[in-house]
Amino acid sequence: MGLIQRTIEEAGIPTLSISLNRTVTEKVKPPRALLVGYPLGHPLGRPYDKKTQTSLLKEGLTLLRDIRVPGTLVDVSDRYRF
Amino acid sequence: MLKPAKDKLLASIFTNSPGLVNLWAKKADIVTNTSTPWATAASDILQGPVALVTTAGVHLIGQPPFDMDDPEGDASFREMPSSTPAGALTITHNYYAHRDADSDINVVFPVERLKDLEAEGFIGRIARRHFSFMGHILGSRLERLVGETAPAVAAELKRDRVRAVVLTPS
Numbered sequence: 138m139g140l141i142q143r144t145i146e147e148a149g150i151p152t153l154s155i156s157l158n159r160t161v162t163e164k165v166k167p168p169r170a171l172l173v174g175y176p177l178g179h180p181l182g183r184p185y186d187k188k189t190q191t192s193l194l195k196e197g198l199t200l201l202r203d204i205r206v207p208g209t210l211v212d213v214s215d216r217y218r219f
Numbered sequence: 220m221l222k223p224a225k226d227k228l229l230a231s232i233f234t235n236s237p238g239l240v241n242l243w244a245k246k247a248d249i250v251t252n253t254s255t256p257w258a259t260a261a262s263d264i265l266q267g268p269v270a271l272v273t274t275a276g277v278h279l280i281g282q283p284p285f286d287m288d289d290p291e292g293d294a295s296f297r298e299m300p301s302s303t304p305a306g307a308l309t310i311t312h313n314y315y316a317h318r319d320a321d322s323d324i325n326v327v328f329p330v331e332r333l334k335d336l337e338a339e340g341f342i343g344r345i346a347r348r349h350f351s352f353m354g355h356i357l358g359s360r361l362e363r364l365v366g367e368t369a370p371a372v373a374a375e376l377k378r379d380r381v382r383a384v385v386l387t388p389s
Contacts, residue, residue, distance in 0.1 A: 138274040138388045140361075141352060141369045143256050145272070148373035151260035154386040159251040166252040177234040178275075180387045181332070184323035190332045197285060197385055202265055207257040217309055 139165030153201035155180045155193065162210055169204045172196045175214045223287055226313035233262055234316040247343055264383040266343030270301075274354040275320065275327035275389040276312025279303065284311035285353040292356035294364040296372055301345045305331055314355040314389040346381045354389050 139162065142152045146168045153169040156162040157180060162170050173193065177183060182189040192214065200211055276285050285341040288294035299308065305324050310317045320327040330349065338344045350372045355366050376384060 138352075138354060140250065140365055141272060141274065141372070142386050143252070143387075144257050144365070144369040145373045145376060146256040147256050148260050148370070149257045150262060150373070150376055150384055152384045152386060153366055155388065156347075157388055161249055164249045164251045164361055164375055166255045168257055171307075174377050176389055177230075178317050178320055179326055180389075181326050181329050184319045184326050185334075187325075190325050190329055191335060194329050194332045194336065194385070198265055198269070198336070198383070199280070200341065201383055201385065202262065204260070208255040 140165045153197050153203060153204075155197055156210070157211070166208055168207055169200060169211045171200055172210055173215060174215045222290070223313050226287070227316075230314050231316045255291040260383070261292055265341070267383065268344050268346035268379060268381045269325070269333065269342050269383045269385070270346035270379070270381045271328060271330065271333060271349040271387065271389075272372065272376075273328045273387045274352045275315075275317070275387060276310050276353040277308055277324065277328045277351040278311065280307055280309050286311045287311065289360065291360040293353050294356050294360040294368050295352075296368050297351045298348045298375065299351065299373075301330070301333075301347060301349050303330070312353050312355075312389055314353075317389070327389060331386065347374070347379050348375070350375070 142144055142154050146152045154167050156170040156172045159172055282297050308324050325331050337345050
């Protein structure tokens with residue numbers, strides 16, 4: 138996913154990825170990422186948990202707009218329970 | 220054991236063991252970059268258009284599924300109109316357990332949450348199309364991804380004048 142993200146960013150469009158694994162993300166070095174620490178297959182958390190899904194997406198979009206340092210990885214602000 | 224069955228079994232083990240994923244990530248031959256590309260975000264980018272790109276193997280029910288038999292994966296992509304109802308989407312991907320995402324696609328591809336954010340005015344406008352890949356791409360397929368299909372999606376996003384992209388993994 139990071140390679141695709143980097144390609145889109147190189148084309149001039151700001152990008153942010155939601156990431157499940159810090160080790161992979163640190164190697165790939167995307168421009169911006171929100172680290173959520175959920176299991177594979179669950180980047181937005183549990184099914185039908187609209188509240189968490191919405192919060193995560195809002196946080197990601199806000200970071201996408203506001204991050205000013207290339208390569209910034211942010212741990213999700215709230216430890217949403219899984 | 221047949222390849223699809225073996226892949227699904229491994230996916231289930233990895234999905235339930237974040238520690239195992241971390242161990243794999245430390246040892247795996249992942250492309251390691253020393254710098255990052257950068258496009259400065261204007262303060263009004265959330266006015267949109269905003270697009271989603273996922274590697275979770277999502278596609279329209281009527282589109283050809285991703286190729287699960289090629290051990291190097293499938294570097295092709297699918298485009299989906301952003302107006303597509305969630306019920307018209309499906310997932311073809313044997314390398315992660317997607318039972319939860321099958322029941323609620325927003326778990327990997329938050330299309331309905333993005334619509335909610337547009338409705339409440341948190342973002343201005345959703346892009347005309349979203350895009351999907353399948354993760355788990357290796358070898359010559361990785362070359363095709365980097366050289367051909369990822370740049371093609373970037374070009375389509377530019378064509379739609381997309382100003383902000385959120386990517387979600389599997």
